[in-house]
Amino acid sequence: MRTQVTIIGGGPSGLLLGQLLHGAGIDTVVLERQSKAHVLSRIRAGILETGTVALMHKAGVGQRLEKECFRHDGTVICHGEMQFGVNFSERAGKHVVVYGQTELTRDLYEARELASAKTLFNIENVTIQGADTDTPSVSYEQEGLTHTIKCDFIAGCDGFHGVSRTTIPAQLRREYEKLYPFGWLGVLSETPPVHDELIYAGSDRGFALCSMRNANLSRYYIQCSLTDQPEDWSDTAFWEELKRRIPNEYADRLVTGASIEKSIAPLRSFVSEPMRWGRLFLCGDAAHIVPPTGAKGLNSAMGDVHYLFNGFQQFYQEGDTRGIDEYSAKALARVWKAERFSWATTKLLHRFPDDSDFDRKMQQADVAFLAENSAAQTVFAQNYVGLPY
Incomplete structure (x- = not known):
């Protein structure tokens, strides 16, 4: 098989890159380890920056998003009973929207199928050959048979555990990582959101987040121990703990119900440099991970897609390599700013087990x-809605 760009990974970043390239007349093949049904069953974040929304429209897949998303012009931040709002529209001139990542992925799959673009599922044992040459290829197994795709470029959109990053020789990679001593216990419930904006709450008991997917589907999180398991938390225990961590105003009107999904995610900050080796380009979680506190994970990946698409388009339409040559440096410059914001927001609102009394006083002073x-709120808003590409 022959294509121009092989995309490893059929999640949002790989699919959006493929759709943008298809619109520019550039042929792609997407390889996905899981089945389509499995990919669409995953519960993920749903806060989209203005830039991510613009990329969806550019790819021709923004219609349902625009119709069904929830616009958020700000957020509520609490610490104990103290609370205040940060108005994104006033402070940064932009807003964010809530639109579930599952729905975004569904839109991209439907568009790719409509375009008859090639997507291969249930792929195993992917290997990358010749990434540092002018003739790269990708081999994989499907239904017991081995296949090879010859291509011009490879986009590694296959996440932290994928093959793409580790294909870059270890001596050429530098990895930076911070592991946080807690996780997030998340619950999805068919209940109305407690507030029309997101609530980020810090307390002496730990962090909590009140979010939503739609008018009758809410997503809530609480900071928990890394040793906890979802089954350790009954629904009743979760709701009681959430109420303890948010102001009484919201706790009193919180509508509770049976959870339809419950999971625990560890928190980490991670960056691998560089994001390019020869004709292999890393994108999204393959190169970087952020704590979910600042809503930067999916959006940082979409920033990578922006730079990579522009580089490929410039190469194929103009014969100019500057875009792909500058990809890693440009993407990493934006990634590190997202890492900083996610790290700072996590530090601002979470209870760290080794915090001293002085540390807690400093946290309260920061809040x-x-x-x-107003200047601090402007900086927060500018980072939250997304820094320019």
Whole structure:
């Protein structure tokens, strides 16, 4: 088989890159380890930056998003009973939207199928050959048979555990990582959201987040121990703990119900440099991971897609290699800013087990400064809605 760009990974970043390239007349094949049904069953974040929404429209897949998304012009930040709002529209001139990653992925799959673009599922044992030459290829197994795709370029959109990053020789990679001493216990419930904006809450008991997917589907999180298991938390125990961590105003009107999904995610910050080796380009979680606190994971991946698509388009339409040559540096410059914001927001609102009394006082002072200072709120808003590409 022959194509121009082989995309390893059929999640949102790989699919969006493929759709953008298809619109530019560039042929792609997408390889996905799981089945389509499995990919669409995964519960993921749903906060989209303005830039991500614009990329969806550019790819011709923004219609349902625009119709069904929830616009958020700000957020509520709490610490104990203290609470204040940060208005994104006033502070940064932009907003974010809530639109589930599952729905975004569904839209991209439907568009790819409509375009008769090639997507292969249930792929195993992917290997990358010749990435540092002018003739790269990707081999894989499907239904017991081995196949090879010859191509011009390879986009590694296959996540942290994928083959793409580890194909880059270890001596050429530098990896940076911070593991956090807690996780997030997340619950999805068919209940109305407690508020029309997201609530980020810090407390002496730990962090909590009140989010939503739609008018009758809510997503809530609480900070928990890394040793916890989802089955350790009954629905009743979860709701009681959530109420303890948010202001009474919201706890009193919280509508509870049976969970339809419950999971625990560890938190980490991770970056691998560089994001290019020869004709192999890393994209999204294959190269970087952020804590979910600042809603940067999916959106950082979409920033990579922006730079990579522009580089490929410039190469194929103009014969100019500057875009692909500059890809790693440009993507990493934006990634590290997203890492900083996610790290700082996590530190601002979570209870770290080794915090001293002094550390907690500093945390309270940081929250108070953000509550009282318009310049600090502007910086927070600019980062939250997404820094420019």
